[in-house]
Amino acid sequence: MLSFLVRRLLLVIPTLFLISVVIYALLALKPGDPLDELRFGNPGFTHADYERLVKLYGLDKPWYVRYWYWLGRAVRGDFGPSRRYGLPAAEFIFRQRLPNTLLLSGLALVVAFGVAVPAGVLCALRRHSFVDYTVTTLNFLGISVPVFWLGIMLIYLFSVRLGWLPAGSLGTPGLAAQGLGAYLWDRVRHLILPVVTLSSIQMATWTRFMRSSMLEVIHDEYIRTARAKGLPERTIVLKHALRNAVLPIITLVALAVPGVFSGAVLTETVFNWPGMGRAIYDAILANDFNVAMVALMFISLLILVFNILADVAYALVDPRIRYD
Amino acid sequence: MHGQSWAVRVGTVFVLLGLGGAALAGPALNNLVIGATQEPDQLNIWEGAADTKENILALLFLGLTYFDVDGNLLPGLATEVPTFANGRLRVYYDAAGNFLRQEVDWTLRDDAYWSDGTPITTADVVFTFEVQNHPLIPVTFRTFSNKIAEIIVHDAKNFTIVYKEPNPFYANPSGRIGLARFYDLAPKHVWEPIFLEAEAQPEKAAEIITAKFLGADPATGRDPAKVVGSGPFKFVEWRKNQYLRVVRRPDFFLKPPGPEENYIQEVIVRFIIHEPTLLAALFAGELDATDDIALSGYDPAVLAAQAGEMFKVEAVPSGFIEMLNFNHFGHERYGEEGCALARDLLLHDVRTRQAIIMAIDREALAEAVFPGAIVTNSFVVRGDVGYNPDLYPWPYDPERAKALLAELGWKDSDGNGILDRITPDGRKVEFRLPHVTTPAPFRIRTQELLMEYLAEVGIKLEPTNLPAAVLFSTEFINRGSICSWPGIIEYAAGGGIGEVPADEISGELWADDPTTPEPLDNVPRRANGFAGSNVGGWVHEEYDRLHFAALNEFDLEKRAAIIREMQVIFNRELPFIPLYERVGIIMYKVGLANYVFAPIARTPFWNAWMWGWVERGAVRVY
Numbered sequence: 001m002l003s004f005l006v007r008r009l010l011l012v013i014p015t016l017f018l019i020s021v022v023i024y025a026l027l028a029l030k031p032g033d034p035l036d037e038l039r040f041g042n043p044g045f046t047h048a049d050y051e052r053l054v055k056l057y058g059l060d061k062p063w064y065v066r067y068w069y070w071l072g073r074a075v076r077g078d079f080g081p082s083r084r085y086g087l088p089a090a091e092f093i094f095r096q097r098l099p100n101t102l103l104l105s106g107l108a109l110v111v112a113f114g115v116a117v118p119a120g121v122l123c124a125l126r127r128h129s130f131v132d133y134t135v136t137t138l139n140f141l142g143i144s145v146p147v148f149w150l151g152i153m154l155i156y157l158f159s160v161r162l163g164w165l166p167a168g169s170l171g172t173p174g175l176a177a178q179g180l181g182a183y184l185w186d187r188v189r190h191l192i193l194p195v196v197t198l199s200s201i202q203m204a205t206w207t208r209f210m211r212s213s214m215l216e217v218i219h220d221e222y223i224r225t226a227r228a229k230g231l232p233e234r235t236i237v238l239k240h241a242l243r244n245a246v247l248p249i250i251t252l253v254a255l256a257v258p259g260v261f262s263g264a265v266l267t268e269t270v271f272n273w274p275g276m277g278r279a280i281y282d283a284i285l286a287n288d289f290n291v292a293m294v295a296l297m298f299i300s301l302l303i304l305v306f307n308i309l310a311d312v313a314y315a316l317v318d319p320r321i322r323y324d
Numbered sequence: 325m326h327g328q329s330w331a332v333r334v335g336t337v338f339v340l341l342g343l344g345g346a347a348l349a350g351p352a353l354n355n356l357v358i359g360a361t362q363e364p365d366q367l368n369i370w371e372g373a374a375d376t377k378e379n380i381l382a383l384l385f386l387g388l389t390y391f392d393v394d395g396n397l398l399p400g401l402a403t404e405v406p407t408f409a410n411g412r413l414r415v416y417y418d419a420a421g422n423f424l425r426q427e428v429d430w431t432l433r434d435d436a437y438w439s440d441g442t443p444i445t446t447a448d449v450v451f452t453f454e455v456q457n458h459p460l461i462p463v464t465f466r467t468f469s470n471k472i473a474e475i476i477v478h479d480a481k482n483f484t485i486v487y488k489e490p491n492p493f494y495a496n497p498s499g500r501i502g503l504a505r506f507y508d509l510a511p512k513h514v515w516e517p518i519f520l521e522a523e524a525q526p527e528k529a530a531e532i533i534t535a536k537f538l539g540a541d542p543a544t545g546r547d548p549a550k551v552v553g554s555g556p557f558k559f560v561e562w563r564k565n566q567y568l569r570v571v572r573r574p575d576f577f578l579k580p581p582g583p584e585e586n587y588i589q590e591v592i593v594r595f596i597i598h599e600p601t602l603l604a605a606l607f608a609g610e611l612d613a614t615d616d617i618a619l620s621g622y623d624p625a626v627l628a629a630q631a632g633e634m635f636k637v638e639a640v641p642s643g644f645i646e647m648l649n650f651n652h653f654g655h656e657r658y659g660e661e662g663c664a665l666a667r668d669l670l671l672h673d674v675r676t677r678q679a680i681i682m683a684i685d686r687e688a689l690a691e692a693v694f695p696g697a698i699v700t701n702s703f704v705v706r707g708d709v710g711y712n713p714d715l716y717p718w719p720y721d722p723e724r725a726k727a728l729l730a731e732l733g734w735k736d737s738d739g740n741g742i743l744d745r746i747t748p749d750g751r752k753v754e755f756r757l758p759h760v761t762t763p764a765p766f767r768i769r770t771q772e773l774l775m776e777y778l779a780e781v782g783i784k785l786e787p788t789n790l791p792a793a794v795l796f797s798t799e800f801i802n803r804g805s806i807c808s809w810p811g812i813i814e815y816a817a818g819g820g821i822g823e824v825p826a827d828e829i830s831g832e833l834w835a836d837d838p839t840t841p842e843p844l845d846n847v848p849r850r851a852n853g854f855a856g857s858n859v860g861g862w863v864h865e866e867y868d869r870l871h872f873a874a875l876n877e878f879d880l881e882k883r884a885a886i887i888r889e890m891q892v893i894f895n896r897e898l899p900f901i902p903l904y905e906r907v908g909i910i911m912y913k914v915g916l917a918n919y920v921f922a923p924i925a926r927t928p929f930w931n932a933w934m935w936g937w938v939e940r941g942a943v944r945v946y
Binding site: 084167168269271284285 | 368566590592595793799
């Protein structure tokens with residue numbers, strides 16, 4: 001097991017290297033450079049100005065030369081500055097964007113899981129009842145309604161019509177000065193609609209899975225045995241059935257974890273939430289290469305690491321799997 | 325019964341949530357929360373600015389001069405605007421009438437201070453000029469500063485700028501035009517240490533400059549104390565992708581009428597990139613106003629109906645003209661290096677362009693895709709001193725369009741509805757016209773309508789959409805000569821308002837300097853490394869001559885007359901098809917006073933020191 005782990009971890013290095021070459025090359029070879037925005041936004045920007053700045057920023061060098069400069073700095077932990085924001089790219093991603101994404105996506109994951117499991121169990125236990133039909137209908141709506149549309153509708157209802165919740169953003173400007181309590185309460189209010197929106201699809205999908213899984217389990221013989229032994233229904237459901245039924249859902253949740261870090265472009269856009277999804281999207285469109293690189297490399301690293309963790313977890317859970 | 329109580333409980337929770345956090349906007353706090361869909365990258369004054377950055381900088385900086393709402397050029401940091409009449413502007417010529425030099429005397433106001441209390445002096449002027457022209461500093465434009473021979477300092481408040489080339493726009497503060505602006509002065513005491521640090525390590529210039537100069541605290545706001553400006557408001561904080569907050573400067577020398585405390589004391593600009601979310605925030609009472617860019621493209625009448633009594637909705641001139649630029653690289657002057665497809669389609673022949681403009685119902689198109697927009701026949705917007713109102717209107721006339729196309733040899737020989745012709749080398753070509761633009765919804769709608777209009781005269785429009793970052797890249801838009809876009813490219817150009825009337829004048833979008841030895845040096849081609857702004861490749865000698873005559877003319881009336889003459893050539897030759905003048909929209913609560921769009925300054929932020937709530941005692945001047 002240990003040698004497997006070491007081998008897999010060592011493989012991460014060349015894999016990351018190859019990924020970095022491919023991503024850098026794709027970014028560098030796509031039409032456009034960081035100066036295009038300046039050039040077309042400003043009619044007084046002459047070609048002489050353009051050439052001067054191209055040379056100054058080193059953009060006149062081939063992409064592979066620039067890549068080596070980038071790699072040389074990156075291995076020392078310096079991912080260069082964001083051309084747009086002037087900040088170090090890593091600071092922009094890890095201090096400004098990642099915490100927001102973790103908060104939103106992490107909460108959405110927790111809410112989705114927290115609602116999906118009991119809802120799925122309830123539907124399975126009361127199959128073909130009014131509750132089952134209602135939840136199933138809501139599930140189909142959750143799966144089929146586009147996230148951005150749901151977000152806009154929630155904003156329209158709860159912000160514009162009812163005025164109960166804010167329309168978006170992290171918080172109300174200037175509220176931090178009114179005390180920690182007011183600030184935290186404001187943050188909670190701003191989280192409600194985006195979390196509900198973002199969790200809707202996973203909530204619906206996982207509820208369906210949970211329902212199916214539970215239906216399979218409660219008809220197994222060991223459940224019948226438990227009932228025959230006279231165990232209370234609550235114990236049968238929570239202790240015997242649920243534990244087994246929830247396993248496939250846990251796999252789905254584990255697969256969703258890397259997505260927590262990469263953000264959700266549509267929800268972030270609709271709710272003006274400055275997260276990773278928009279950061280990557282904007283950085284690519286604005287040719288802010290360093291930001292795009294650090295974000296994409298981070299996500300690549302996470303995917304590689306979570307793949308290893310999943311393999312390890314399989315081995316730990318399933319005694320039939322051996323890596324030696 | 326049980327269900328009811330559950331619903332009531334949920335409702336109560338939401339009401340409590342709402343009551344627990346009222347939006348901090350409006351007269352109650354005597355502040356102003358403005359919604360914007362774009363956010364500046366940083367606040368450094370050295371780089372060219374998009375419109376949103378111009379708005380923010382107008383809160384923090386005031387230049388030597390500024391335009392008021394009526395287009396009057398007024399002194400800002402300067403005591404008066406230099407003119408021939410007051411003796412502050414002098415132009416010297418030799419006996420043969422050749423330009424020798426131009427001198428402009430400026431005096432800084434005694435009561436002009438930086439926002440940290442330091443007096444604004446000629447040392448700041450000289451420092452700004454030094455940085456402006458330093459080879460290591462990535463200042464975007466040097467069009468203006470390159471013309472400066474020297475700055476003569478007389479004392480702490482008086483200086484003379486000596487030009488080695490004529491600069492009729494010596495006092496124009498319009499940042500976007502960039503041609504004339506002596507950029508917002510930079511506080512030497514703040515920027516000099518950063519400048520010296522960057523200058524000391526030239527071998528790592530690109531990195532250091534980005535990180536230390538463009539990314540310096542005065543530009544990013546990480547250290548609010550370092551963001552020092554000359555304008556009516558003082559920087560407080562900038563939460564990236566959220567909001568930027570400034571407060572009124574009591575020591576700013578321009579004052580509103582009456583007690584200053586009756587006017588806005590704090591301005592918060594909230595950045596909400598998604599327009600529907602911004603509108604929702606506005607109608608939910610979280611915003612007091614929008615800037616002039618956020619709601620561009622919305623129908624003002626629809627917004628007004630939604631706004632009811634709460635908001636005022638005003639359509640304002642955006643200064644931009646939406647246009648269809650042609651690939652002219654089929655012209656014989658480009659020979660074999662030109663674009664063969666453009667040549668096959670005869671886009672270089674003026675009759676083709678005239679046929680296409682007459683095949684388009686521009687009135688209906690403008691109404692459908694950009695409510696409030698006005699069809700134009702010029703590259704200069706209406707209301708500008710140089711606008712020519714007597715141009716041929718090119719009415720919608722598909723029959724004349726068909727006749728012109730027939731004259732060029734186009735006919736539908738196989739009855740498939742698409743015109744075709746036989747080229748001189750014996751090939752049969754169909755009139756399939758590529759059209760490329762960004763995927764903005766109003767442009768996609770434009771493509772749909774253009775397909776219908778052009779199909780009527782036998783032209784098959786073939787639309788493509790590319791992200792702006794690709795469309796405007798030098799690898800694409802500058803390579804029309806090798807057919808990267810062989811037909812039409814649609815975008816908007818500034819039609820300008822004021823002394824420098826268009827992007828065309830300052831940016832030479834379809835002109836070329838006749839005084840330079842290489843006649844096509846502004847036309848991007850393989851021969852010049854695809855450099856230059858004349859991306860369509862239209863060339864007209866008389867137009868070029870007039871263009872550069874306008875650039876060197878000091879008399880505003882004479883300059884306007886030249887520009888009107890240029891428009892006559894443009895109107896006949898149609899290097900591009902002007903579709904319509906776009907409009908901007910500002911929305912603001914009815915009680916907000918003096919939030920007024922100044923067409924020449926192209927911003928409602930030009931007089932921020934006068935913004936106020938009527939119910940707080942602000943006097944409505946505009």
